[in-house]
Amino acid sequence: MDHNPSGRRPHYHRGRRGTDRRGSDRRTPQQSAEQGGRPSAEQVDVEQIMREIRNRISQRHGIELSTQQIQDLAARRLEAILEPRNINPTLLEQLRKGAAAPPDPMPPANDTADSFADDAIYAGSPAVRFFRRLFNPLLKLLFDPAPIVSALQAQGRLNRAAATRAAELERRQTEWNALHYQILQRLVTEVSRASVEMQALSQRAEALAARVDFNDRRVRVLENAPPPARSPRPQEPAPAAAAAPATTTAPPEAVHTTNSSAPAADAPRRRRRRRRGRRGSMAGTDSSATAVLANAAVPDDVPDLDEGDDDEIQEESPARESAAEPVADRILADTAPSVEPSILPVPSLPEPPALPSPGPAPEPLPVDAVPERNSAPPADESTPATPAQSADPNTPEH
Amino acid sequence: MKFAFVTARYGADITAGPDHACRLLAEQVSSRHDVDVLTTCARNPQTWKNEYSEGTDRVRGALVRRFAVSQAKDEHAFDQFSARVMVGPRSRADELEWLRRAGPWSAGLIDFLRRQHKSYDVLVFFSLCSPVTVAAATLAPERTIIFPYLQLQPALRFDVGAEILSAVRGVALISGAERHLLRSYLRVTPQHDEVVGIGIDPSPEQSYPRHQQDPADVVVDDEAAVAGNEDDVPASYLEGRGVPFRRRHRLYGPFALYSGRVEPNNGCEEMLDYFDTFAASDGDTSLALMGVKMMHVPEESYIRLAGVLPERQRMIACEAADVTIAPSADDLVAQPLLESLAVGTPVLACARNCAAVEHCRRSNAGLYYSNRGEFVEALRLMMTDNRLRSRLGENGRTYVRQNFRWDAVLGRFDRLVSRARAK
Numbered sequence: 001m002d003h004n005p006s007g008r009r010p011h012y013h014r015g016r017r018g019t020d021r022r023g024s025d026r027r028t029p030q031q032s033a034e035q036g037g038r039p040s041a042e043q044v045d046v047e048q049i050m051r052e053i054r055n056r057i058s059q060r061h062g063i064e065l066s067t068q069q070i071q072d073l074a075a076r077r078l079e080a081i082l083e084p085r086n087i088n089p090t091l092l093e094q095l096r097k098g099a100a101a102p103p104d105p106m107p108p109a110n111d112t113a114d115s116f117a118d119d120a121i122y123a124g125s126p127a128v129r130f131f132r133r134l135f136n137p138l139l140k141l142l143f144d145p146a147p148i149v150s151a152l153q154a155q156g157r158l159n160r161a162a163a164t165r166a167a168e169l170e171r172r173q174t175e176w177n178a179l180h181y182q183i184l185q186r187l188v189t190e191v192s193r194a195s196v197e198m199q200a201l202s203q204r205a206e207a208l209a210a211r212v213d214f215n216d217r218r219v220r221v222l223e224n225a226p227p228p229a230r231s232p233r234p235q236e237p238a239p240a241a242a243a244a245p246a247t248t249t250a251p252p253e254a255v256h257t258t259n260s261s262a263p264a265a266d267a268p269r270r271r272r273r274r275r276r277g278r279r280g281s282m283a284g285t286d287s288s289a290t291a292v293l294a295n296a297a298v299p300d301d302v303p304d305l306d307e308g309d310d311d312e313i314q315e316e317s318p319a320r321e322s323a324a325e326p327v328a329d330r331i332l333a334d335t336a337p338s339v340e341p342s343i344l345p346v347p348s349l350p351e352p353p354a355l356p357s358p359g360p361a362p363e364p365l366p367v368d369a370v371p372e373r374n375s376a377p378p379a380d381e382s383t384p385a386t387p388a389q390s391a392d393p394n395t396p397e398h
Numbered sequence: 399m400k401f402a403f404v405t406a407r408y409g410a411d412i413t414a415g416p417d418h419a420c421r422l423l424a425e426q427v428s429s430r431h432d433v434d435v436l437t438t439c440a441r442n443p444q445t446w447k448n449e450y451s452e453g454t455d456r457v458r459g460a461l462v463r464r465f466a467v468s469q470a471k472d473e474h475a476f477d478q479f480s481a482r483v484m485v486g487p488r489s490r491a492d493e494l495e496w497l498r499r500a501g502p503w504s505a506g507l508i509d510f511l512r513r514q515h516k517s518y519d520v521l522v523f524f525s526l527c528s529p530v531t532v533a534a535a536t537l538a539p540e541r542t543i544i545f546p547y548l549q550l551q552p553a554l555r556f557d558v559g560a561e562i563l564s565a566v567r568g569v570a571l572i573s574g575a576e577r578h579l580l581r582s583y584l585r586v587t588p589q590h591d592e593v594v595g596i597g598i599d600p601s602p603e604q605s606y607p608r609h610q611q612d613p614a615d616v617v618v619d620d621e622a623a624v625a626g627n628e629d630d631v632p633a634s635y636l637e638g639r640g641v642p643f644r645r646r647h648r649l650y651g652p653f654a655l656y657s658g659r660v661e662p663n664n665g666c667e668e669m670l671d672y673f674d675t676f677a678a679s680d681g682d683t684s685l686a687l688m689g690v691k692m693m694h695v696p697e698e699s700y701i702r703l704a705g706v707l708p709e710r711q712r713m714i715a716c717e718a719a720d721v722t723i724a725p726s727a728d729d730l731v732a733q734p735l736l737e738s739l740a741v742g743t744p745v746l747a748c749a750r751n752c753a754a755v756e757h758c759r760r761s762n763a764g765l766y767y768s769n770r771g772e773f774v775e776a777l778r779l780m781m782t783d784n785r786l787r788s789r790l791g792e793n794g795r796t797y798v799r800q801n802f803r804w805d806a807v808l809g810r811f812d813r814l815v816s817r818a819r820a821k
Contacts, residue, residue: 047759
């Protein structure tokens, strides 16, 4: 019976991304046959895989020092901490030896060494011993030597106990010293490891910051470049051709204030407003580098369209803006500019009006002086704003 | 032969620790021998309250004799006493008192063993840190075997543990990692020791409920589906194993599985935290949690709660999973890990669990992690490398088949018993 006649993928497979994700073939007999039973089973070494994983992690973190190198580094730092001028060198050596050596075993208790026998007070040469024993009853008449003997024995016991305690204390102190030295050593090792990681991470952060900065500059350069061609000139070649002479001959102030030219001025104004806002937000960035990159992105024979004065000139004279559109197209198309020098915005152009003071509205331009594509002005563009007004986003538009 | 299995608690709902190992082993041994399980009425190791009814019961073939816990655990007093005993100098009496306070102390159970131990051929004690073990293991050391369940914990420094392990006739180990502790840390050379472990017996053809298998659930390979070659689609229903679990829990993509109680003590917090990092870079993989939920689980789209499933369903879930995660750091039994290996699913285990790491290394069937980076890298490697996963799974099946089938486990246990009983 054919359980899957349509050959469609069952619904529970819809979330999968192909066979490499799920591994549906992992228990299929085909795979076992491909592997020839289990020839590759012996090739898997878990410990090797774990070593590779750890190496990968350490390389990703930028740690290129081996464990031995880190320990050497920690040893040098420990030398700096345990400065011989401040710490007794012999003590330092003892600490090292104590950390390396196993703990000393407890000394065996020796009861007979310091014991005090009952007849010890009679000890001496045989003749002396003879006379002492001879006069011992007389001596005992004068005083009892037994308390003296017991006192000496007690003193001996106390001495032994004290020695044992001292040895035990010394042994414990040695162990504690070794422990402290070990802890200090491992602490310094971990600190060294952490500092190495921190350095690697700080370098990585710097690299990422530089990359972000570079990308930021690149974005700024790309955004400062003129937008791609949006003019319907290819669709309407005749009006564009008709308008071209007008743009070359008409004075800038004449083109500026016509109602029919308002749509043409709308796009540059919006673009310019955006630039101004961005320029304000990028006050803290490296503008010189931006300028360098911008100059690098634009061909040498193309005028710098990103200058504020040029913007104002274009804003003031949409005819020049419309004439500069092909230049922008060529820049984007990375082709050689074929624009005549007379229509390029050059620094020798007439001085634009002052930015903060909106002057009186210029004289309207005749309709036939503007291109055909700008012949449908929007209703709200009857009184176009001056470039200074539109440049400041906080200034209300009239 | 008549066995007495002595453990602190016993029940089908106890799924961790030496008590779990005791139940698994008692159920198997009871099919061959007479087995009396001597235990307490406690269920919760935090309180040792009497929750089971006292008396005799039969649980899955084993006769269970329960005795009441005679001293409830006073957590505060125990902590204070523990701080004093563990830090300062201690005597043997202190150690015994610590074990008695740690519980469960059942005077009835100890009295029963004193009176009736001669009626058993072999006494098998579980957990060295149980006061019952310490009190009764030396009643008949020539017939006693201990599963010490050794873990690196402060109580392992007690001298009384080493004395008992040296006195009894046999020491049975759950994992090979215990032997290292036994020889190197405790410096005990037992008379007879053997790594017994627990057994896993996946019986695919019988354990899988065929009625749940929809014939349309056959896994279809993409290329085969595109080519329309119907002959390449395996007709056996075994090829679609795990599909019901995936369908039931809407796990249509790759997923990792955790099997066990969802609680912080099992390493679940760490696992969820690490998996969150992994999911941030690989949003396609889900994590299915199968077991009792005992902690807060974040409501993430990649986390699926599968609930508590019976053993048969657990095996199917393991088969359905791409990788099984074993985050517990102190589970020497490692039953979920072995179950996963038995069905050919590689595991990602916590590196602090020596038993799990030993299984992974010996079987070459799983990876282990000790930090977040290793978790993410190892899981990513296993989720993306089909070939590696297939090899790991194959190694795991072979490892379990050769070492952890119940007949092999019982063979090792019988061998230890016979060596321990030999004069």
